Amino acid sequence: MTQNHEKTFNGRAGWIAERPIAHRGLHDKSRGIFENTLGAARQAVEHGFGIEVDLHVSSDAVPMVFHDDTLERLTDQSGSIRERSSEELGRISIGGTADNVPTLRQLLDLVGGKVPLVLEMKGIKGKDAGFVAAIGKVLAGYHGPVALMSFDHWLVEDAHHLLPDIPLGLTAEGDDSHFEEHEKIARACAIDFVSYGISDLPCRFVREFRERGLPVITWTIRNRDDMAKSARYADQITFEGFDPK
Missing domain, CATH: 3.20.20.190 (Phosphatidylinositol (PI) phosphodiesterase)
Incomplete structure (x- = not known):
């Protein structure tokens, strides 16, 4: 089962939602x-x-x-x-x-x-000099x-500046109290997609990000109930421990 496989996305990372x-x-x-x-x-x-x-x-x-x-x-x-x-x-x-x-x-x-x-x-803050360049x-x-994606904002920023041709995502979680934090880095680094913790959906950040026509994947989906929840609030799953087909 693939979520929203016929949906058209803005930007360059729509392929990320094509399959589990x-x-x-x-x-x-x-x-x-x-x-x-x-x-x-x-x-x-x-x-x-x-x-x-x-x-x-x-x-x-x-x-x-x-x-x-x-x-x-x-x-x-x-x-x-x-x-x-x-x-x-x-x-x-x-x-x-x-x-x-x-x-x-x-x-x-x-x-x-x-x-x-x-x-x-x-990332390990203060110890990541050269990490993103080595990946590139x-x-x-x-x-x-x-x-590429990361929880770590300094790595997201490095990838945005050093590897502009590679689609870039923000890994994130949290309720609406984290909206401004997530929105700031997403806009500053022109984030192409978001990977969000399923337990914190629905939330304002994901809703507004998707309203811009950009894809959201969820983590970590371990059962069909969470897969159904992801289908309501996001575009694709990151899964383990079961067959989503």
Whole structure:
């Protein structure tokens, strides 16, 4: 099931609403397929879903596909991901499987433009110098649909200035008390789309953003009730743990 697949959007990111987006890839821990791995990305491609993944940067300035700031939750290693080189990270097993921490380049090579990619930049304030530029170098020459987004306003601002040709989104949450905060960054950085927490919908910011003809995706949808809620208040889902088709 794809929400509003016939709706026409303003701007350059309408494609983001064309199909459901697999949150951190199409992962299934019970089958040994972990989040943010090439295995999860491969499954999403095979099922025709878009892919959302998270990006950090290694100690040698290589964008890596990984969610957490530290390694403990998904590996048998500890410490900050940013204190390891891309070569070191590429040898670390995820969940004891054959999958390791992949680079953004490896992900792009696997996907090859076959499905949309939504890349969430995970920032650490004061430590992100060069992060967005490094992402831009890897994305140069990639021809598939791809967009960047972040909760972190400094990364959104960097992407707006450094990578103006790449569609840019704001990841956000919160009730109407956050309207001015979200609206300020969205307008200042000419945001192309919004990714909003489903638990905070409906809200004024999302309603007015959609009234401008721009797409909104939701996170994280884990059941059909939330999928139906998303269909009422947004344009597409970022999902995990069930089949939305």
